[in-house]
Amino acid sequence: MANEEKKIWGIHTKDDNLFLKENVIAIGWHEMGDLSKIEANRDAFKEKYTATYSDAKKGSIATGAGMLYRFCYEAQIGDYVVFPSIINREVNIGVVEGTYVYDPSQPDYVQTRKVKWLKHLPRTAFSQGALYEIGSAMSFFTVKNYADEFMAALDKDFKKNYSSDSEDDSVGATAEDIIENTADFILKELSRKLKGYDLENFVADLLRAMGYRTKVSPQGGDSGIDITAYKDELPPRILVQVKNQNGDINETTIQSLKGAMREGDYGLFVTLSNYTKNAQKYLESTPIIRGINGTELVDLILKYYEDLSEKYRKMIPLKKVYIPVSKEE
Template sequence: MATEESKFWGIHTLNDNLFLKDSIIAIGWSEMGNLTLLEAKREAFKEKYMQVYPNAKKGSIATSAGMLYRFCHEVQIGDYVVFPSKINREVNIGVIEGAYSYDSAQAEYVQTRKVKWLKHLPRTVFSQGALYEIGSAMSFFSVKNYVEEFMGALNKKTNELFSAEAEDDSVGATADDIIESTKDFILKELSRQLKGYDLEEFVADLLGAMGYRTILSPHGGDSGIDITAYKDELPPRILVQVKSQDSDIKEATIQSLKGAMREGDYGLFVTLSNYTKNAHKYLERTPIIRGINGTELVELILKYYDDLSDKYKKMIPLKMVYIPVMKSE
């Protein structure tokens, strides 16, 4: 059975029957050919991947090549694998019994390893945290956080695992992880896709979704004001400055916004990063200027997402889902 030294791996597939009936695990990328023909170095796998998939996105090259390398060279006979099957909503745990093998007879899943399936358990016997970990977006990955739970599942009877009365302590942490991952995704997409004037246009659209009437300043203007916003046809006027820089905003930068304001105006400063300590103090002393950092901007996006224009919904694709949370005390 499993030992504390055993490594646990997680894997996904679109062909559950192949894994369960043939007692194998496998990953695709058939165009990569036999992986044992490559030098056993990550860099060699990356170079080959770029040759085979020249149009691959830069961020996916290291991830995909890394999965192939680990599947071929890091996985050892005697390691354990956790495979959530969709056809029966079970969690299957097995032990790796074979070395890497290239199976050219397969249509897609040519990179294979023999497995002996030890247990097929209903998802309900696992904590939400464990299910979340093996729900990784990656095809092949290392299981780290809930190894003890999966190891325990191998050594216990099913009726010892399931407790309908016990509250799942991992629910709250899992919900927080999902929320934080979503926020990280939004901020990364904003930083990647929206720079300079593009971010200004996005902020104007977000303000519109919040109920403000906005006027974008002409590109190249020297007033330091990127957007003028009104709640209705009457004052006050809100002058907005937007910065897409990665470094934190300094006090002097906010002071330039203050200098462009007239009596009765309010100011809004929006950045994807944050503010320096002195800039925070300046904002506290100047209540007519509101500073929004990257984290706060993401919160507003989540709140008003449904009212954003379709252009930005496509840029930041999100789906409304319900997630379990801890019961109120």
């Protein structure tokens, strides 16, 4: 990449005009005050952030303090900035010209730095992968994967246009990234919010959305069976065991489900993690028991999401969108 010593930063804002007309980049967190008065290390920023936002969760403290520290101290004069503007759907590329300045006259974006905008290009000039990277959920972040593409856009002869007949090779990878991020989000929310019996109730609701009648076993009196499910009024009976644990499920654990089954029953084992090799072999040799791992559970959640109870749709908030995929798919 050209300008190896220079970093490339991505930034978002809800005030495009501030950035474009006043030639600045800026972020909020006005309650933090003048960042230059905070000692120039991450721990000091975390301490200030925690004191300022007492209700902030642990994860958001590290993320928020880290962005503020990078904006104030890590971004250097001469670094490049990529800013996707909403009002005109353009990608704006500039260079940082000033050190950090606290501007209390701004209503929202008080943490500022001067920039010189070098180019304003339509979004169609960039690959889907590059657009996805600068669509980060963070306000201020490092551009890494497609840095070369944004730097190439500064060349005077740059004419790349992904709206032409040329194939965008990044589409497939971008779609996979989106799918993987969604799956990670769902599994993290399930693991974080549903422990023990709560996860059993969720799986019962998912089975109901799939068309099964379900009954959750009383707590402590299930003999290893968490849910009993029927497809209709008649047998077979499906006995379900649900496990929320960090490690993979072993063969012995699945055998305990088999031991609780009567002749004519089917078994279903559900886990957020996966199965050991021996457990997988056992499932393959025992067709009356089906094992569902975390990945397969996510697939079912996405398939039947709209039929889940409102309680769980609120717990795992998802929006249905269409994403581009490669033509081979």
